[in-house]
Amino acid sequence: MKKFIFLSLLAALPLVSQESSLPEWPEPGEDAARYTTRDTTALSIMGWGVALAVGIVSLVCLIKNHPAPSTTN
Secondary structure (H helix, E strand, O other): OHHHHHHHHHHHHHHOOOHHHOOOOOOHHHHHHHHHHHHHHHHHHHHHHHHHHHHHHHHHHHOOOOOOOOOOO
């Protein structure tokens, strides 16, 4: 069965147009916009991560830890 599928795909290969697999070249301004939004998103995610980490650390440091009551006499 695998040989049949392989041979079928091999036989169909010349029928598929190769032009559809070529990427279209974007306009020069489009790349700048894509990179700007990607960089902005990455910086936002990093900022939220750092802010959450600082918040959690500060809460852990500010909460007073009370020792557990001893049950030994």
